[in-house]
Amino acid sequence: MAFKVFQSVVQRIRDTIGYDFGITDSSGVIIASTVEEEIGLVHDDCVDFLNSNSTYVEKSDMVMKKIDNNGRLDFVLYLLTNHPDRKSLAELISISMENAKLYYDEKYDKSNFMKNVLLGNILPGDITIRAKELRVKNDCRRIVYLVRTEKTRELYAYNIIQSLFPNNSKDYIILLDDQNTVLIKELKEKEDSDEIHKKARIIIDTLSSELMIKANIGIGTEADSLRDVARSYKDAQTALKIGQIFESEKNIVDYNHLGIGRLIYQLPTTLCRLFLNEVFKEGVFETIDSETMITIQKFFENNLNVSETSRQLFIHRNTLVYRLDKIQKITGMDLRKFDDAIYFKVAMMVKRYLDDVSK
Structure with a gap:
């Protein structure tokens, strides 16, 4: 990836100075050049230059300069010209590469x-300490979105998310x-939970429309500093x-909105089974x-309202009453009563949890 950055810089400099040049790695292999066909080949003159103690060499039609980083040799520059200011040109190109x-x-x-x-x-x-070195803000509000998509060998989902949030700093x-x-x-000063959810929805909708990929997003808790980012990710x-x-x-x-599911998830399985x-x-x-279970779920969704539930299920009110009576005979609980409905609802969630654990 760094070589692509070099190649882009090399071409722009070539357009400015009008001379061909290239960069080799520490073994003499050309990694960037104005003549793209040379990339990947070994530059023999640079190999000889690397084996010498010189840091700069001039020949009749070329100069070579070693480029180091903190005292470690990284690259060699070769510049094809006999211009009288070629040493200065080589120095400027070296600075650009660095x-x-x-x-x-x-x-x-x-x-x-x-x-x-x-x-x-x-x-x-x-x-x-590391944040200061890299100029990454330590104390600012951040939130972690964990985006889980269908398995794919491509990086398209990553690319889409990157295009939605291009601010790399x-x-x-x-x-x-x-x-x-x-x-x-990174969150803005007045950004609230509604804005946080809107961004998650944008990611879901974009992945669906652009790539036809189904995605699920988990939103962590707000992190006030970099130390809290790991906790937000776990959440x-x-x-x-x-x-x-x-x-x-x-x-x-x-x-922050997991409801009773959070409580059940943290309970020991032995207690759940009891x-x-x-x-x-x-x-x-x-x-x-399954038909009875759908009826129960719809009944709960409509806050135990018999009329509204029967309307949404497209059945007669008496048919729903018959089904509820049937459930009462099987389970001993009348779901029209709040206490029994609560017991049944929690029991359903506990059953889902135990089924997931046993997978």
């Missing part, structure tokens, strides 16, 4: 640094694997996991067919 390398290293190191912060691979005490997009991409978004992971179990129909799950056995006798839950 700056291009510095720009690339800083950009790459920032992303790598943020990835290590995200994954908790850097000690808290080192985060502040404030926002960081990190590709974790072929399914998971993380956006670390985003937890949000996706809990959402997958209890609210699979949702494609955006916020850690509760489930207390609510349902053995084998009772399995006797409830």
Whole structure:
């Protein structure tokens, strides 16, 4: 990737000075050149120059200059000209290459640094020091979006997210694997939860319309400093996991709005099984067919309203009453009563959790 940066700079300088030149690595292989056909070939004169103690050599039609970084030899510049000011030209080109390398290293190191912060691979005490070196703001509001897509070998999802948030100095997009991409978004001063959710919706809709890819997003808690970014990422992971179990129909799950699912997820499975056995006798839950389960879910969605539920299910009100009576006979609970409905709702969620654990 750094070589592409060099090649772009080389071509622009060539257009300005009008002379051919190239850059080799520390073994003499050409990595950037105004003559693109040379890239990948070994430059014999540069190899000889590398084996010498000289830092600058002039020949009749060419000059060569070693480019080092903090005392370490990185590259060799060769410039094809006999112009009287060729030494000054070589010096200016060397400075341009050093700056291009510095720009690339800083950009790459920032992303790598943020990835290590995200994954908790850097000690808290080192985060502040490294952030200052890379000129990354430490104390500012950030939020972590964990974007999970269908498996793909391509980086299209990553590219789409990058195009939506192109500000590399404030926002960081990190590709974790072929399914998971993380956006670390810097928040504006007055940006609230509604704005945070709008950005998640934009990502979902863009991936769907541009690539026909289904995606789910977990939103972490707000991070006030870089040290909190790892926690926000873990919260985003937890949000996706809990959402997958209890609210699979949702494609955006916020850690701050997990409801009772958060409580159940943190309970020991032995306690969950005890509760489930207390609510349902053995084998009772399995006797409830899919049609009855849909009826129950729709009844809960409509706040136990019989008339509205029957209307949405396109059935007669008496048919729904018959089904509710049937459920009462099977389970011993009348879902028209608030207490029984609460027991049943929680029991359904506990059953989903146990089923997920046993996978």
